[in-house]
Amino acid sequence: MTDAKETIVMGKMPLLAEFALLREGARMPTRANDLAIGWDLYAFAADRGGRHFQLSPHSVTKIPTGIAVKPPLGYYFQLCSRSGWGSKGFFVANAPGIIDPDYQEEIFVLFYNGTSRPEYVSHENRIGQLVLAPIVPFAWVEAAPWTTSRKGFGSTGK
Secondary structure (H helix, E strand, C coil): CCCCCCCCECCECCCCCEEEECCCCCCCCECCCCCCCCEEEECCCHHHCCCCEEECCCEEEEEECCEEEECCCCEEEEEECCHHHHCCCEEECCCCEEECCCCCCCCEEEEEECCCCCEEECCCCEEEEEEEEECCCCCCCCCCCCCCCCCCCCCCCC
């Protein structure tokens, strides 16, 4: 993998995001290639004596990554599911999870097993991906109630 400082994407130098390895054996986020949007996060289970995390059916498991991240000024991270896990019924429970710029603790992935069978996550399994997103400053302004032609929750009525 090329160093992030040397990678040129669409003719521009990339923004620099920081990460910290909080535990020995933790892995920095990686991506499959220079065009991938998401940076893969890895499960950290090195301190579990080689044991894996069991994902019980229809439940959420909190999985550590052993890292902390810090986005560039004016940005935040979205923690998203990976399509490989999603196609099997496993995904980030609160996707996209929002990692605010001022959160500087270890990243955990809330992994949901939407199947009827148990599954296992081992050390260094890719369990989610981080996507960098800009913060768009805005302010609220109070308005009078308005009418709409749409009827019903989440439906155009057709």
